[in-house]
Amino acid sequence: MSLFFSSTIDQAHRQLREIQAQLQAAMAGSKKVITREEWEKKLSDVKIKKEDMNKLVMNFLVTEGYVDAAEKFRKESGTERILFCFVIDVMFCLCSLFDLNCVCGIAMLGGVVVCVCPYECLADIDLATITERMAVKKAVQCGNVEDAIDKVNDLNPEILDTNPQLFFHLQQQRLIELIRNGKVEEALDFAQEELAPRGEENQSFLEELERTVALLAFEDVSNCPVGELLDISQRLKTASEVNAAILSSQSHEKDPKLPSLLKMLIWAQNQLDEKAHYPRINDLSTAKLEDPS
Numbered sequence: 001m002s003l004f005f006s007s008t009i010d011q012a013h014r015q016l017r018e019i020q021a022q023l024q025a026a027m028a029g030s031k032k033v034i035t036r037e038e039w040e041k042k043l044s045d046v047k048i049k050k051e052d053m054n055k056l057v058m059n060f061l062v063t064e065g066y067v068d069a070a071e072k073f074r075k076e077s078g079t080e081r082i083l084f085c086f087v088i089d090v091m092f093c094l095c096s097l098f099d100l101n102c103v104c105g106i107a108m109l110g111g112v113v114v115c116v117c118p119y120e121c122l123a124d125i126d127l128a129t130i131t132e133r134m135a136v137k138k139a140v141q142c143g144n145v146e147d148a149i150d151k152v153n154d155l156n157p158e159i160l161d162t163n164p165q166l167f168f169h170l171q172q173q174r175l176i177e178l179i180r181n182g183k184v185e186e187a188l189d190f191a192q193e194e195l196a197p198r199g200e201e202n203q204s205f206l207e208e209l210e211r212t213v214a215l216l217a218f219e220d221v222s223n224c225p226v227g228e229l230l231d232i233s234q235r236l237k238t239a240s241e242v243n244a245a246i247l248s249s250q251s252h253e254k255d256p257k258l259p260s261l262l263k264m265l266i267w268a269q270n271q272l273d274e275k276a277h278y279p280r281i282n283d284l285s286t287a288k289l290e291d292p293s
Contacts, residue, residue: 010053011287014046034278036291054079056257063247063256065134067127074127133246140239141232145174152242159249166245168198168205172212173238176229179215187216 018039054077061070073079132155139148149170152159160167171194178187191213199206211226218224228234244254262284269280279289 010048011043011281014043014048017046017048018042031274032276033292034276036279036289039279039289051079056261060256060258062127062130063252063254065130065137065243067130067134070130071127129250133243136246137239137243140170140173140242141235143173143177143180143235145170145177148242152246155246156249159245163245164198164202166241168195168202168208169238169241171195171198172208173235175212176215176234179212180230184216188213 054073058070058073058077058079061073132151136148136151136155139145139151149160160170175187175191175195178190191209195205195209199209212229214226215221215224215229218227221227221230247254265281265284272278273280277292279291281287282290
C-alpha cells in the first residue's frame with residue numbers, strides 16, 4: 001500500500017511541475033493541444049527524489065496520527081525524519097530570496113508567481129508523541145472531554161493556558177455532552193459557572209454559549225436551528241482543533257502537506273485548462289492520466 005501511495009503522489013507531483021512549465025509557455029501563445037505521448041515524455045523528464053516523496057508520505061502519516069502505518073512505512077522506506085515545512089507560496093519564492101538550493105516549479109500567471117517548493121525543514125520522528133496525541137483526539141471524538149483536558153495538561157499544560165479559544169471550545173463541548181445526556185440542571189450550572197464568565201470577557205464566546213444553551217429550549221433537537229452542535233461533526237471539529245494545537249506545541253505544522261500539494265495540482269490544472277488541451281488527472285486516488293474530451 002505504501003508503494004502505491006508514494007507512486008500516486010509522485011505522479012501528481014510530476015503533473016503539477018509539468019503544468020507549471022506548460023503555463024509559462026502558454027502565456028505567449030493561443031490554446032494548444034498536447035498529446036498523451038508528448039505529455040508523458042515531459043512527465044518522465046521531471047526528476048523527483050524518492051526520499052523526498054517518502055518524507056512527504058511520512059509527514060502525512062505522522063500529522064494525521066496513523067501510528068502503525070507510520071512505523072511500518074519507516075521500516076520499509078528507511079525514513080527517519082519527516083518533512084514538516086513544505087512551502088506553497090503564491091506570492092514569491094522564499095528560496096530564491098535566500099539563495100537556497102531550491103527545486104521550485106514556477107509559473108507566471110498575470111504577474112503572480114506560483115511556487116511549489118519542497119525545501120526541507122526536517123524533524124526526527126517520535127512515534128510515541130503520536131500515540132499520546134491520538135489518545136487526546138479519540139477522547140474528544142468519544143465525548144470524554146474531561147479526560148481529553150487531563151491528557152492535554154499531562155502532555156503540556158501551556159497548551160490550554162496560552163490558548164483561551166481552544167479551552168473555551170473544549171468546555172463548550174463538555175456542555176454539549178451534558179445536554180446530549182439529558183443532564184439539564186448540571187448543564188445549566190456548568191454553563192453559569194464555567195462558561196458565562198468567559199463570555200463576559202469575549203463577545204464571540206458569549207454568542208457561542210448562547211447558541212449552545214439554546215439546545216435546552218427544544219425537546220426535539222431536529223427542529224432546533226443549532227441542532228448541528230449535537231452532530232458527531234462537532235466533536236470532530238473540536239478534536240481537530242485540539243490536534244492542531246498539540247502539533248503546534250511540538251513545533252510541527254498543524255496540517256499535513258499532501259492535501260496542500262493536491263489542492264495546488266487541481267488549481268494548476270484549472271489554470272492550464274484555459275491555455276491547452278492535455279491529459280488531466282481527474283481521480284486523485286489513482287493519479288491516472290485521462291485524455292481530453
